[in-house]
Amino acid sequence: MNRVAILTECKPYNPNRTFTEQLNSVGGNTGNNAYITALMDIFSAARVDYELLDKTLEDDEYDVYIVGNLSWIVEDTPLPDFYYDAFRKITNKGKKFVPISVGTQVFDYKADFKYDPTTLSFLKEISEQAVIACRGEYTAELLSKNGVKNVEVIGCPSLFHTKDPNFKLSKRNYLRKNPRIATGITPWPNEKMSTSLVKEYLGYAIRNKIDFIEQADNSWIEFLSETDKSFKGLFHTYFKQFGKMFFDIEEWRVYSRELDFSFSGRFHGNVIPLLEGVPSLFISIDARTKEMCEYFKFPTIDIQEFCFDKTLEELYEMADYTEFNKSYSGAFIKFENYVEKNNLKIVK
Known part of the structure; x- marks a missing residue:
């Protein structure tokens, strides 16, 4: 060999x-x-x-x-x-x-x-x-x-x-009460993503008290808040309580096993929970993410089409793994x- x-x-x-x-x-x-x-x-x-x-x-x-x-x-x-x-x-x-x-x-x-x-x-x-x-x-x-x-x-x-070629993801028919959910996003791969859209996404996470998985240098937050100091303070307060960053992959896996649901604009921010059996809804932010989501037939929403009026339960329902399970x-x-x-x- x-x-x-x-x-x-x-x-x-x-x-x-x-x-x-x-x-x-x-x-x-x-x-x-x-x-x-x-x-x-x-x-x-x-x-x-x-x-x-x-x-x-x-x-x-x-x-x-x-x-x-x-x-x-x-x-x-x-x-x-x-x-x-x-x-x-x-x-x-x-x-x-x-x-x-x-x-x-x-x-x-x-x-x-x-x-x-x-x-x-x-x-x-x-x-x-x-x-x-x-x-x-x-x-x-x-x-x-x-x-x-x-x-x-x-x-x-x-x-x-x-x-395991027979790997499949199964999920409950409903999101349990007081679920633990994770999300994440980094806007810099897509120069067309508006500041207001990213703020809306973060605002959704803040309102719903969702864990935020950071994967890179979050200096982009400083850029977003240049003209909005209140946003900067709000996000930093939120991140202190709900922010996570894992340099140890095993620690990330152990954490993911406690989740009920994940939706993320970071590809591996969803892959790690998915491989631990957690239903994950992929948020496509650029062509690089999009082509992988299409290939694996992941349940996916384009960031431009994300509806911030949807409940967490509605997002959970969208994480349908029927096609993924058929094609894996x-x-x-x-x-x-x-x-x-x-x-x-x-x-x-």
């Missing part, structure tokens, strides 16, 4: 770090932990920091290097140099460079999305030695249209952390087939 490494800048959890150090250790997004720990568990893979790549290659420790940081490809913007450097070093040693969960960062589906020429050439070169895994049909179609043909849609591998095994089998094509194996 091939020896597998996850190439990442994210560090293992250490409770002794400062808040800033913790945030840096997860690449600025705690959701990265869900993705990385899933890949490590699925493939029994080691975590390798980019800074240690030269040594691991010199010591011939691994055969396949999985890269996940290509999920945020921005229009007409080159990738950081370290991706190219890592690819050259890995392939020059006869090892495999496998990008899993390649995605496109844009606020809505854009047919004429333009890749930076160096990024496009790089993706074509990658596809000559590995099958590129895409987050959704939109990214796969864009790549194919631009000449990158060796691609497959597998969604986000964090959904396969169950390692097929998605899992497709993931298994993709894995085999890249000389990988799911370790059960």
Whole structure:
């Protein structure tokens, strides 16, 4: 069996770090932990920091290097140099460079999305030695249209952390009295999302006393409250009581098991509860989220269509997992087939 490494800048959890150090250790997004720990568990893979790549290659420790940081490809913007450097070093040693969960960062589906020429050439070169895994049909179609043909849609591998093709989500017919509910949102991935809309969303959470799961630097709150100091005070008071942030993935899972319901504009803010059996309603805030929700057939609302007059019970009713339950095994089998094509194996 091939020896597998996850190439990442994210560090293992250490409770002794400062808040800033913790945030840096997860690449600025705690959701990265869900993705990385899933890949490590699925493939029994080691975590390798980019800074240690030269040594691991010199010591011939691994055969396949999985890269996940290509999920945020921005229009007409080159990738950081370290991706190219890592690819050259890995392939020059006869090892495999496998990008899993390649995605496109844009606020809505854009047919004429333009890749930076160096990024496009790089993706074509990658596809000559590995099958590129895409987050959704939109990214796969864009790549194919631009000449990158060796691609497959597998969604986000964090959904396969169950390692169970028969995984299904069941829910009560009703939301129990005094439920514990979590939500979350970060507006910066969608430049078209209005300040007033984000404030409405947060206001809904505040009125209903819902836990708020933050996954990134919340400096965007400062931006939202530049002209509304009362909002800033209201949110900070709310966040002190209901705010949560998890740098330890196991702590996040344990917390999620206590929830009755989750609805979130952060993808992994819903995936973690979902994998713990909690009904989750996905709030689509950009194309990157939208294509994954469509692929997995999650119950989803576009943020622009969120009705703030709905009760929590009505939102709960919208979390219908009939289609997800029907399609999950097929998605899992497709993931298994993709894995085999890249000389990988799911370790059960």
